[in-house]
Amino acid sequence: MQTVLANSQENAIQEEYRALVKLSLSEFRCYQSLSLKADKRPVVLIGCNGVGKTNLLEAISFLAPGRGLRRATLGEITRCSRDDREHGPRWAVAATLETPTGEFEVATGYEVGQSTNSSGRRIVRLNGNDVRKHSLIDEVFAAIWLVPEMDRLFMDGPSARRRFLDRMVSTFDVNHNAQLNDYEKATRERTRLLREDNAKSKVSDPGWLDALEQRMADNGVAIAAARKSYVKKLNAAFQLSTGCFPDAKVELDGDIELWLEKSSALEVEDKFKGALAASRQLDREAGRALIGAHRSDIKVMHLLKKRPAAVCSTGEQKALLISIILAHARLVSLDRGWPPLLLLDEIVAHLDVDRRVALFKEICAIGAQSWMTGTDLNLFEGFLGRAQIFRIEAGKAHSI
Numbered sequence: 001m002q003t004v005l006a007n008s009q010e011n012a013i014q015e016e017y018r019a020l021v022k023l024s025l026s027e028f029r030c031y032q033s034l035s036l037k038a039d040k041r042p043v044v045l046i047g048c049n050g051v052g053k054t055n056l057l058e059a060i061s062f063l064a065p066g067r068g069l070r071r072a073t074l075g076e077i078t079r080c081s082r083d084d085r086e087h088g089p090r091w092a093v094a095a096t097l098e099t100p101t102g103e104f105e106v107a108t109g110y111e112v113g114q115s116t117n118s119s120g121r122r123i124v125r126l127n128g129n130d131v132r133k134h135s136l137i138d139e140v141f142a143a144i145w146l147v148p149e150m151d152r153l154f155m156d157g158p159s160a161r162r163r164f165l166d167r168m169v170s171t172f173d174v175n176h177n178a179q180l181n182d183y184e185k186a187t188r189e190r191t192r193l194l195r196e197d198n199a200k201s202k203v204s205d206p207g208w209l210d211a212l213e214q215r216m217a218d219n220g221v222a223i224a225a226a227r228k229s230y231v232k233k234l235n236a237a238f239q240l241s242t243g244c245f246p247d248a249k250v251e252l253d254g255d256i257e258l259w260l261e262k263s264s265a266l267e268v269e270d271k272f273k274g275a276l277a278a279s280r281q282l283d284r285e286a287g288r289a290l291i292g293a294h295r296s297d298i299k300v301m302h303l304l305k306k307r308p309a310a311v312c313s314t315g316e317q318k319a320l321l322i323s324i325i326l327a328h329a330r331l332v333s334l335d336r337g338w339p340p341l342l343l344l345d346e347i348v349a350h351l352d353v354d355r356r357v358a359l360f361k362e363i364c365a366i367g368a369q370s371w372m373t374g375t376d377l378n379l380f381e382g383f384l385g386r387a388q389i390f391r392i393e394a395g396k397a398h399s400i
Helices: 002-015 053-061 134-139 148-152 158-172 176-200 206-240 255-262 265-278 280-286 314-336 353-366 377-386
Strands: 019-028 031-037 043-046 088-099 102-112 121-126 143-146 248-253 297-302 341-344 370-374 388-393 396-399
Touching: 019 053, 031 053, 031 396, 043 053, 043 377, 053 088, 053 143, 053 341, 053 370, 121 134, 134 158, 143 158, 143 314, 148 314, 158 176, 158 206, 158 297, 158 314, 176 206, 176 280, 206 248, 206 255, 206 265, 206 314, 248 314, 255 265, 265 280, 297 314, 314 341, 314 353, 353 377, 370 377, 377 388
Parallel strands: 043 370, 043 388, 143 341, 341 370
Antiparallel strands: 019 031, 019 088, 088 102, 102 121, 248 297, 388 396
16 A cells, blocks of 8 residues: 555646635625635745634635534624624635636535524535535545644544544545434434433334434444545555654544454444444433444554654644644545645644744645645745745735
8 A cells, every 4th residue: 555655646746736726705704805816836824813814714614515624603604793684695705726627616605594584504606506515516625724723632532533534534435424414413313312211211112213223323334434444544645754744653443443343344234233222221321322433533653652642742743633634635635636725724833943844845745735824924934935925914815
């Protein structure tokens, strides 16, 4: 695997590219409106804290499936000082993506309907046409991000690590997000029934629980298998690093993943479904499902130090996160022929000079258009000849 990746890397990243060359915002966070034009070079956004640099990265992240880099609800993004119309658009983000074969127009936004009972809906458009499945945008756009809130990823609970992993897995498995959603819905419904049983001292219809547990088994095993397949590729991609960032090893820690090491997917589905049926009483008492894909975790090892990421220093943890992001970008580039956009918020503030230079070198080697933020232009000194710089202030972007 490593040999195949290494032999094809240099050619793959040059075949094609994706560059965001125009970004337009309307009523998004602190921006009443904004239009920013760029080229395919990396972008650096400079400005004081609180001027809206991260808001621009968040706007770009909403072009990908999901809730963006802050995991915000759709309603809370609208600029606070806007006029509150009864219905119509609340916020919108539009982008022009340049490729060697032409341009794509991608847009998304939040619109409230005329009905007083309407809670609003997410709109996604590709080249002016409504797209029902947001995952279809993946064919022309991919992004991965690293924000300061993720610095505690290895210290916090497993749910944040699962979201981090699943966001990367979904780039390679178009069904992954849908399977996650269906699994979570079935799990919530099963938990609700079991809780009602506990409250009312009764037992739900076994057929109903059987159907929900079958959905959990079908989707849960598919989720675990997709995670395993991705982690195997990711571990191989670490070998392509040019240097300064540490080699890492990622492992999955979960019952279903362990079962898949020894049995076929169909056998694991049956085993998982049987385990769910057997644990109904325990889950009823606990008020949640005690086994499943929602309980899995990832463990990251710093290979040079031979230490788990959780006990590494803050600087080492940051370097490991960057290593994972860069390895993912290489995988996307090799898989699709073009790298994802890298949204890197305040990433250089805590890197020494050598690692800043290494990061800039890696970004250019991968061929990715990165969007990076910072308060001090001097920290990007080694990147200035290869990047375009914008100063962000008062809701505006000025090229410098």
